[in-house]
Amino acid sequence: MTHLRVLAPSETVSQLSQLRKLADSAAVVDQNEPFGDQTWVELHTGNAWLITTGEEALTGASAVVIPRNPEQPVLIELVVTPDSRGNGLGRALVDATQELVTEHAPDIQTTTAWTHGDHPAARGLAASAGLEPARILYRMALEIDRESFGEVDLADTYTIRTFVPGDDDAEWLSLNATAFADHPEQGQLTQADLDARKAEDWFDPAGFFVAENTAGTLVGFHWTKTPVGSAAGEVYAVGVHPSTQGSGLGKALTIHGMNHLASAGLEKIVLYVDDENRAAVNLYNSLGFGIENTDVMFSSDS
Numbered sequence: 001m002t003h004l005r006v007l008a009p010s011e012t013v014s015q016l017s018q019l020r021k022l023a024d025s026a027a028v029v030d031q032n033e034p035f036g037d038q039t040w041v042e043l044h045t046g047n048a049w050l051i052t053t054g055e056e057a058l059t060g061a062s063a064v065v066i067p068r069n070p071e072q073p074v075l076i077e078l079v080v081t082p083d084s085r086g087n088g089l090g091r092a093l094v095d096a097t098q099e100l101v102t103e104h105a106p107d108i109q110t111t112t113a114w115t116h117g118d119h120p121a122a123r124g125l126a127a128s129a130g131l132e133p134a135r136i137l138y139r140m141a142l143e144i145d146r147e148s149f150g151e152v153d154l155a156d157t158y159t160i161r162t163f164v165p166g167d168d169d170a171e172w173l174s175l176n177a178t179a180f181a182d183h184p185e186q187g188q189l190t191q192a193d194l195d196a197r198k199a200e201d202w203f204d205p206a207g208f209f210v211a212e213n214t215a216g217t218l219v220g221f222h223w224t225k226t227p228v229g230s231a232a233g234e235v236y237a238v239g240v241h242p243s244t245q246g247s248g249l250g251k252a253l254t255i256h257g258m259n260h261l262a263s264a265g266l267e268k269i270v271l272y273v274d275d276e277n278r279a280a281v282n283l284y285n286s287l288g289f290g291i292e293n294t295d296v297m298f299s300s301d302s
Helices: 009-030 037-044 089-104 120-128 169-179 191-198 249-262 278-286
Strands: 004-007 049-053 060-065 074-080 111-116 132-143 159-162 208-212 218-225 232-240 268-274 290-299
Touching: 004 009, 004 089, 009 037, 009 049, 009 060, 009 074, 037 060, 037 074, 037 191, 049 089, 060 089, 074 089, 089 120, 111 120, 120 132, 120 290, 132 278, 159 249, 169 191, 169 218, 169 232, 208 249, 218 249, 232 249, 249 268, 249 278, 268 278
Parallel strands: 074 111, 232 268
Antiparallel strands: 004 049, 049 060, 060 074, 111 290, 132 268, 132 290, 159 208, 208 218, 218 232
């Protein structure tokens, strides 16, 4: 019999070390992290439910974020340890997750779920829960085989410097919200979300670049990320103010950050981009990136 435990948001902190072990074991086999950065933030700050299987060690888990604002969707991410797959644990977690959402989320609130890696089993579980594919996210990759990816072609009206934690927070958050106004996750970042990321062991302001115009106003950024112990660096987020689009600032910032990662002795660079963002996909293709993996978001509102 499957041993299920439902933890309220205030109780999840007691399971986070075990959850990290479970996620790491799955990532080795799947080559994908089962939980996104924002889900970890919500778990650490006591804003997510957690359903677990296993007793001495976790064999599976479902993280469920139910925003207080019903216009924002419920977010679900689920994982089963590789050694325990095929035994009905995924089905049990999905059933328990559906019960939790039915009990605690308003009927009008959309439910979304991510599968990191387009696994047939995950598609089957999503379909059985009444969810349909709604969004495709590519992980693109580029091998680092040189010390530089070329000169940065930056207009004289812009300068690039590194982000200053604290001093730049408010202005960067405003720029990020403007640059990603239509993005369901990135554009919603708050000061608390930024603080949580700055507290991560991978955060390094030396790899967080911002662009200013002649008035000293932030108009673009490229935030790179290199997880501790990883051989891959990440184009974590690139954004520019709409007023600068077409100026080449986005490409200049991208190459500037790529050169930073190339100088760090890493093996490759990865990034995540929505299939619908064709301008960005085309830019990354032109820079030599290729699709390495596909994530799919399923939704009850497809």
